Amino acid sequence: MSEECTHDCSSCSANCEARDKKSFLEKLNEHSSVKHIIGIVSGKGGVGKSLVTSSLAVMFNRKGYKTAILDADITGPSIPKAFGIKGKLIGSDKGLEPATSETGIEIISANLILDNESDPIVWRGPMIAGAVKQFWGETHWDNIDYMFVDMPPGTGDVPLTVFQSIPLDGIVIVTSPQELVSMIVEKAVKMAKMMKVPIFGVIENMSYLECPDCGKRLYPFGESKLDEVAKAYGVDILARFPIDSEFAKISDSGRIESIINEPADEAADIIEKKISI
Numbered sequence: 397m398s399e400e401c402t403h404d405c406s407s408c409s410a411n412c413e414a415r416d417k418k419s420f421l422e423k424l425n426e427h428s429s430v431k432h433i434i435g436i437v438s439g440k441g442g443v444g445k446s447l448v449t450s451s452l453a454v455m456f457n458r459k460g461y462k463t464a465i466l467d468a469d470i471t472g473p474s475i476p477k478a479f480g481i482k483g484k485l486i487g488s489d490k491g492l493e494p495a496t497s498e499t500g501i502e503i504i505s506a507n508l509i510l511d512n513e514s515d516p517i518v519w520r521g522p523m524i525a526g527a528v529k530q531f532w533g534e535t536h537w538d539n540i541d542y543m544f545v546d547m548p549p550g551t552g553d554v555p556l557t558v559f560q561s562i563p564l565d566g567i568v569i570v571t572s573p574q575e576l577v578s579m580i581v582e583k584a585v586k587m588a589k590m591m592k593v594p595i596f597g598v599i600e601n602m603s604y605l606e607c608p609d610c611g612k613r614l615y616p617f618g619e620s621k622l623d624e625v626a627k628a629y630g631v632d633i634l635a636r637f638p639i640d641s642e643f644a645k646i647s648d649s650g651r652i653e654s655i656i657n658e659p660a661d662e663a664a665d666i667i668e669k670k671i672s673i
């Protein structure tokens with residue numbers, strides 16, 4: 397424990413004995429049960445974190461698991477749009493009821509509590525963090541096998557709240573070749589270690605482009621450095637998603653559940669195995 401310890405672990409990142417004894421985990425509502433929770437993190441917005449979250453949820457749902465998505469990207473919520481879900485959430489005597497997608501995925505997102513989905517969410521950090529905790533603890537999560545949490549990008553206040561309040565089984569890091577991958581991975585690895593959350597691995601999105609005529613792989617952002625980086629930090633590469641205009645088309649038009657994405661399928665198999673070990 398540091399000499400300047402204020403005994404307020406929520407504003408301190410030190411990894412000390414006091415922290416180990418204190419749990420910030422939020423309780424689930426008494427009518428809810430969630431077996432496994434996977435957080436999807438990225439260094440910044442726009443790298444495809446929501447596409448990865450939705451693709452993995454779709455793959456787990458296709459495996460026959462009862463699947464849910466908690467969209468914790470409060471100020472940039474794009475999950476409802478990808479699933480073509482509109483309208484406002486309703487409450488029942490069991491809590492806030494998530495929206496259900498066409499194939500049965502249960503979804504909670506800030507976009508589903510706004511009067512108008514294009515309204516911006518102009519909230520300060522503590523309010524955003526409070527919303528995430530409520531989405532977790534005050535929702536009626538009905539016997540969910542796998543929940544995917546679309547985390548806010550970066551390593552700030554809200555991602556920290558998610559790490560502290562939701563009992564994640566592990567995280568998936570999303571990167572893209574345009575980024576300073578080494579720095580993003582290093583930060584995510586350090587944060588996960590501090591929070592004692594396992595890392596399932598990295599998914600590189602927009603990794604390559606496949607020529608529709610000859611099938612040759614092109615690397616418009618340059619060849620990826622992910623192999624060396626993953627090795628240096630001891631994390632597995634779960635998949636590389638191609639740049640595919642069809643992905644953008646279906647996720648922007650609410651038809652993500654019809655996605656064909658073999659790398660996502662393979663990543664889902666690896667995560668499933670890692671969780672069941």
Ligand code: ADP
Binds near residue numbers: 441444472639643644
């Ligand atoms: P983030 O959640 O990281 O902000 P999104 O998943 O919302 O990013 O993706 C940003 C935009 O890029 C969306 O319009 C999405 O459809 C598109 N996109 C993401 N990944 C791909 C990809 N592999 N190929 C083509 N478009 C993609």
